[in-house]
Amino acid sequence: MAILEAQGLKKIYTTRFGGNQVQALREVSFSVEAGEYVAIMGESGSGKTTLLNILAALDKPTSGQVLLEGKNVTRIPEKHLAAFRREKLGFVFQDFHLLDTFTLEDNIFLPLVLGGKDYREMSGRLKPLAEKLGISALLKKYPYEVSGGQKQRAAVARALITRPRLVLADEPTGALDSRATDSLLGLFARINQEGQTILMVTHSVKAASHAGRVLFIRDGQVFHQLYRGQETNEQLYQRISHTLTLLTTGGERHD
Amino acid sequence: MTRGLYRRLAAGNIRKNGKLYLPYVLTCIFTVAMYYMVCSLSQNPGLEKMQGAQTLIYLLRLGSVIIGLFSLVFLFYTNSFLMKRRKEELGLFYVLGMEKRHLFRVLGFETLYVGSISLMAGLILGVLLDKLLYLCIVRMLGGGITLGFFLSGEVVKNTAALFCGIFFLIYLSGLWELGRSGGLELLQARHAGEREPRSKWLMALLGLLCLAGGYYLALTMENPVASLALFFPAVLLVLAGTYLLFTAGSVLLLKMLRRNRKFYYHPRHFTGISGMLYRMKRNGVGLANICMLSTVVLIMISSTSTLMLGLEGMLKSRYPQDFMFTFRETHGEQGEAWIEEIRHFCTERGCIPREEMQYKSLVFVALQEGDTFRVEQAEDILTSVNIQELFCVTLEDYNRLMGEERVLEEQEILVYSNRETFDAPVLRILDREYRVAGHLEDFFKNNQTASELASTQFLVLPDFQELERLYQGQKAVYQEAASEIRTFYGFDLEAGEKEQAVLWEALSEELRQKGFPGKMENLSAERPGFLGVYGGFFFIGIFLGVLFGVAMVLIIYYKQITEGYEDQERFVVMQRVGMSWEEVRRSIHSQVLMVFFLPLLVAGLHVAAAFPLISKLLLLFNLPDVGLHVRCTLITFLVFAGLYVGVYGLTARAYYQIVRRPADR
Numbered sequence: 069m070a071i072l073e074a075q076g077l078k079k080i081y082t083t084r085f086g087g088n089q090v091q092a093l094r095e096v097s098f099s100v101e102a103g104e105y106v107a108i109m110g111e112s113g114s115g116k117t118t119l120l121n122i123l124a125a126l127d128k129p130t131s132g133q134v135l136l137e138g139k140n141v142t143r144i145p146e147k148h149l150a151a152f153r154r155e156k157l158g159f160v161f162q163d164f165h166l167l168d169t170f171t172l173e174d175n176i177f178l179p180l181v182l183g184g185k186d187y188r189e190m191s192g193r194l195k196p197l198a199e200k201l202g203i204s205a206l207l208k209k210y211p212y213e214v215s216g217g218q219k220q221r222a223a224v225a226r227a228l229i230t231r232p233r234l235v236l237a238d239e240p241t242g243a244l245d246s247r248a249t250d251s252l253l254g255l256f257a258r259i260n261q262e263g264q265t266i267l268m269v270t271h272s273v274k275a276a277s278h279a280g281r282v283l284f285i286r287d288g289q290v291f292h293q294l295y296r297g298q299e300t301n302e303q304l305y306q307r308i309s310h311t312l313t314l315l316t317t318g319g320e321r322h323d
Numbered sequence: 324m325t326r327g328l329y330r331r332l333a334a335g336n337i338r339k340n341g342k343l344y345l346p347y348v349l350t351c352i353f354t355v356a357m358y359y360m361v362c363s364l365s366q367n368p369g370l371e372k373m374q375g376a377q378t379l380i381y382l383l384r385l386g387s388v389i390i391g392l393f394s395l396v397f398l399f400y401t402n403s404f405l406m407k408r409r410k411e412e413l414g415l416f417y418v419l420g421m422e423k424r425h426l427f428r429v430l431g432f433e434t435l436y437v438g439s440i441s442l443m444a445g446l447i448l449g450v451l452l453d454k455l456l457y458l459c460i461v462r463m464l465g466g467g468i469t470l471g472f473f474l475s476g477e478v479v480k481n482t483a484a485l486f487c488g489i490f491f492l493i494y495l496s497g498l499w500e501l502g503r504s505g506g507l508e509l510l511q512a513r514h515a516g517e518r519e520p521r522s523k524w525l526m527a528l529l530g531l532l533c534l535a536g537g538y539y540l541a542l543t544m545e546n547p548v549a550s551l552a553l554f555f556p557a558v559l560l561v562l563a564g565t566y567l568l569f570t571a572g573s574v575l576l577l578k579m580l581r582r583n584r585k586f587y588y589h590p591r592h593f594t595g596i597s598g599m600l601y602r603m604k605r606n607g608v609g610l611a612n613i614c615m616l617s618t619v620v621l622i623m624i625s626s627t628s629t630l631m632l633g634l635e636g637m638l639k640s641r642y643p644q645d646f647m648f649t650f651r652e653t654h655g656e657q658g659e660a661w662i663e664e665i666r667h668f669c670t671e672r673g674c675i676p677r678e679e680m681q682y683k684s685l686v687f688v689a690l691q692e693g694d695t696f697r698v699e700q701a702e703d704i705l706t707s708v709n710i711q712e713l714f715c716v717t718l719e720d721y722n723r724l725m726g727e728e729r730v731l732e733e734q735e736i737l738v739y740s741n742r743e744t745f746d747a748p749v750l751r752i753l754d755r756e757y758r759v760a761g762h763l764e765d766f767f768k769n770n771q772t773a774s775e776l777a778s779t780q781f782l783v784l785p786d787f788q789e790l791e792r793l794y795q796g797q798k799a800v801y802q803e804a805a806s807e808i809r810t811f812y813g814f815d816l817e818a819g820e821k822e823q824a825v826l827w828e829a830l831s832e833e834l835r836q837k838g839f840p841g842k843m844e845n846l847s848a849e850r851p852g853f854l855g856v857y858g859g860f861f862f863i864g865i866f867l868g869v870l871f872g873v874a875m876v877l878i879i880y881y882k883q884i885t886e887g888y889e890d891q892e893r894f895v896v897m898q899r900v901g902m903s904w905e906e907v908r909r910s911i912h913s914q915v916l917m918v919f920f921l922p923l924l925v926a927g928l929h930v931a932a933a934f935p936l937i938s939k940l941l942l943l944f945n946l947p948d949v950g951l952h953v954r955c956t957l958i959t960f961l962v963f964a965g966l967y968v969g970v971y972g973l974t975a976r977a978y979y980q981i982v983r984r985p986a987d988r
Contacts, residue, residue, distance in 0.1 A: 178897070179901050
């Protein structure tokens with residue numbers, strides 16, 4: 069069953085002066101099945117951040133629709149949007165977006181507090197999660213006191229604690245060193261195996277090679293997609309690199 | 324060559340960080356201007372012409388000292404916002420290979436530039452505002468103000484010296500902070516929360532003690548003239564107590580709230596409490612600043628407006644009759660002659676004296692000890708707590724004026740008290756012992772009570788011989804400082820202000836030429852003098868009230884704006900994670916509410932504690948009307964609270980717009 073469906077998404081930005089129109093998304097359609105781990109790849113400017121913002125209901129498409137479990141996200145009224153995001157989606161950002169004013173624990177609790185959950189339930193959910201992510205000892209620390217990798221784990225915990233239908237990750241390894249990147253990607257693979265649906269936007273081949281399926285987006289369109297099948301990460305890595313090379317050279321020929 | 328580099332670097336830093344530096348520099352300028360204005364007021368030569376000048380000058384000098392202290396705390400406070408942000412950049416220089424001593428030099432030049440700009444602009448602004456405010460208030464009160472515009476090199480020098488000192492201290496504290504932190508710490512300074520003060524329990528306890536001490540001094544001060552020396556310690560204690568309690572107390576309170584999970588993990592409190600804990604020290608100091616300024620504004624405006632509004636009532640009790648004459652009763656029969664002369668003078672000009680009053684009285688002071696009134700020459704007699712004024716009249720005068728027919732035996736007296744009742748059966752004074760035959764409910768109106776600070780006992784003596792006896796007795800002790808038996812003659816006239824003035828002019832001139840041996844008083848003639856004095860106080864009250872009020876608004880605004888910029892990213896993240904605008908708005912509301920109404924509450928408490936003291940100070944100006952003072956204080960508080968709510972609304976909005984802005988992009 070498709071958990072997420074993007075149908076004919078189109079986004080046109082109008083610059084403030086002169087009315088120049090920029091087409092960020094031309095025509096994007098794809099779907100994500102429950103339990104899938106999908107990576108969306110593209111160079112900067114290809115429209116992948118715009119796509120993610122629309123999927124997260126942070127931005128509205130010019131036309132087209134996004135269905136999450138069959139429900140049209142773009143039609144949700146403004147006042148229910150925050151609750152929708154909180155309950156159905158989990159977010160992991162490139163620069164973590166942890167709040168300096170909170171301990172890691174309180175950062176993780178944030179969406180639950182906003183949802184009005186009581187403390188016992190929150191700490192009940194946190195305990196196994198923190199153990200799984202290896203941050204149990206860090207919970208009372210403040211973000212500026214821990215490393216980037218640890219921050220990103222806390223951010224993952226914050227995304228997972230609401231038990232979202234879908235985790236949206238925006239360049240989650242972008243600010244991490246290679247060791248932390250490996251560890252985070254391993255973590256993503258593990259939670260995916262436990263059934264969590266993940267949609268990740270990245271331009272890192274390495275990050276994408278951990279996914280079950282890779283979508284390539286260029287000039288505001290889904291250009292190509294690769295399925296992992298039975299391949300290992302390394303094999304998928306090779307194929308992604310190859311496809312990227314093809315896309316670039318092929319693209320030039322068309323222009 | 325390198326020296327030029329640091330200078331240029333410093334100037335460049337200030338320019339680059341304009342958004343951070345501008346509010347800081349503006350605050351510095353305003354603080355300098357404020358200090359200058361208050362100092363210049365306290366040195367104004369016009370002050371010395373005012374009634375109670377010494378007290379007033381003392382209070383104003385005290386005020387300048389307090390504002391000096393306040394400036395120190397306040398500038399440190401605003402600088403801490405700046406330093407937190409600046410550390411990151413300085414840390415970057417450090418990581419890029421500058422040594423600490425080079426950083427010190429850059430910081431030194433930055434401080435130098437900011438300091439000299441602030442000082443210069445502040446002094447200019449101070450002089451201009453001084454003049455402007457002066458003109459505004461003179462226009463408002465319609466002249467009659469004895470205070471002129473005043474510019475003094477002395478004050479300029481003092482202000483410059485003080486602020487150079489403050490900026491130097493700020494520089495030193497900057498060195499200290501830079502010196503003790505490593506490069507990485509500097510880079511992360513912006514994200515790090517403030518550490519809680521180590522001895523917060525001790526601080527809170529000390530604050531409580533200071534506050535209790537200050538309140539105790541204020542509430543137990545019997546005689547403000549005698550205790551003026553205690554006034555300063557009381558103010559300092561309350562000031563220190565407020566700062567300690569707000570910094571330590573607010574941390575304790577917030578931590579307690581955070582420990583209460585049910586309260587803390589609530590959408591409306593979660594972000595607010597953590598935000599306040601994050602900057603707990605600055606938060607505490609900021610709140611204490613607002614609280615102290617509110618207190619000062621409230622006290623200034625309420626007391627001086629009481630003075631102004633009480634003026635007419637005071638004049639009525641001080642001058643119960645239109646024309647009043649008091650003269651020494653040494654010429655025997657001649658007393659009647661003077662009265663006849665005055666009466667004749669008026670009737671001749673077609674004005675018939677009405678409600679005529681005439682009596683003889685002896686007024687002198689004594690120290691009360693139980694039922695005994697001691698008459699003795701002591702150094703401290705005027706400042707003693709037990710001092711009582713004795714107002715002695717004969718039974719004959721009393722009965723005539725009150726229309727009663729009381730009878731007194733030998734050695735018997737009647738007593739009337741205006742403040743402290745006398746309830747012993749016997750009253751001893753000098754070598755006499757009187758039986759108190761009765762306590763009077765009422766006494767004829769006279770000009771003696773209202774003009775004196777001390778409590779008065781009115782004694783009705785059986786006959787003139789007794790009055791003579793007391794007169795001789797106190798004369799033997801007080802000698803040249805002794806009181807005389809005086810004859811009072813007063814009456815009303817059925818004539819307009821103008822006619823009265825003309826008649827008064829002529830009559831007083833005539834009497835003066837004939838050598839009238841006493842005092843002549845006319846309400847209309849005295850009013851302008853009083854208006855000048857009281858208006859002067861009102862002027863000072865409004866002047867300082869407006870000044871501090873503006874300072875308070877600026878502080879509130881500054882606090883909200885700077886915190887708004889700090890919180891901007893935070894609210895973006897919270898929205899991403901799933902906080903709706905409605906929730907953001909509500910959380911801001913609850914945070915600002917908690918922050919803002921605490922200072923107002925404490926300021927109200929301070930004003931209440933100061934109330935008895937201020938009431939007693941007002942007595943110095945012949946204003947025994949406590950009811951009026953209560954009304955004025957309440958109204959001032961309500962109006963102030965209203966304005967405060969307005970400022971709160973505006974700043975909450977400004978804050979809201981700042982944190983909202985990036986989300987709209």
